[in-house]
Amino acid sequence: METSIIIAGFGGQGVLFAGQLLAYAALGAGKQVTWIPSYGPEMRGGTAHCTVVIGDEPIGAPLVRNPDVAITLNRPSTDKYEPLVKPGGVLVVNRSLVQRPIQRQDITVLAVPADDMATELGNRRLANVILLGALLAVRPILEPAAIEQALAEHLPERHAHLLELNKQALQAGMAFAREQLGEGEVTWMKG
Numbered sequence: 001m002e003t004s005i006i007i008a009g010f011g012g013q014g015v016l017f018a019g020q021l022l023a024y025a026a027l028g029a030g031k032q033v034t035w036i037p038s039y040g041p042e043m044r045g046g047t048a049h050c051t052v053v054i055g056d057e058p059i060g061a062p063l064v065r066n067p068d069v070a071i072t073l074n075r076p077s078t079d080k081y082e083p084l085v086k087p088g089g090v091l092v093v094n095r096s097l098v099q100r101p102i103q104r105q106d107i108t109v110l111a112v113p114a115d116d117m118a119t120e121l122g123n124r125r126l127a128n129v130i131l132l133g134a135l136l137a138v139r140p141i142l143e144p145a146a147i148e149q150a151l152a153e154h155l156p157e158r159h160a161h162l163l164e165l166n167k168q169a170l171q172a173g174m175a176f177a178r179e180q181l182g183e184g185e186v187t188w189m190k191g
Contacts, residue, residue, distance in 0.1 A: 133173025
């Protein structure tokens with residue numbers, strides 16, 4: 001089985017790091033993986049996205065036009081990738097910055113107030129990990145322990161003091177998504 005994921009947002013939102021975390025976690029779990037970053041020349045504040053493909057077999061084509069999953073951290077990314085997610089796929093949206101309804105009826109959509117939740121945890125830069133946690137609750141492509149292990153092994157040393165907060169962010173995203181999945185509340189923005 002193979003899953004393609006695009007993570008997109010502004011530069012500085014941790015888009016590329018979130019993709020790297022998935023890639024490292026997949027490698028640690030014995031999966032085949034590709035990770036391709038892309039960002040504008042302006043970096044911080046410009047657009048950034050990365051593509052991660054995780055599979056059980058060697059990956060034939062790392063480039064993805066229609067991903068199984070998209071995680072969008074801002075409105076321009078949501079506008080771009082909402083139409084591209086495969087029917088039956090998943091769109092995880094940062095509701096803190098994307099407040100418009102999602103138009104697609106043929107995908108699973110979970111809107112997570114990731115920036116707000118990250119601020120409550122004490123660091124707004126944790127929104128990317130919160131959204132990863134939400135994804136794992138919606139589509140369990142990897143065990144949460146694999147992400148936590150990747151965090152422990154690959155969090156830059158200058159951010160090592162944030163390891164526990166990142167683990168809390170991952171768990172918070174998963175808990176939020178599970179709560180919404182169970183209750184079917186308004187964060188499911190269909191139509």
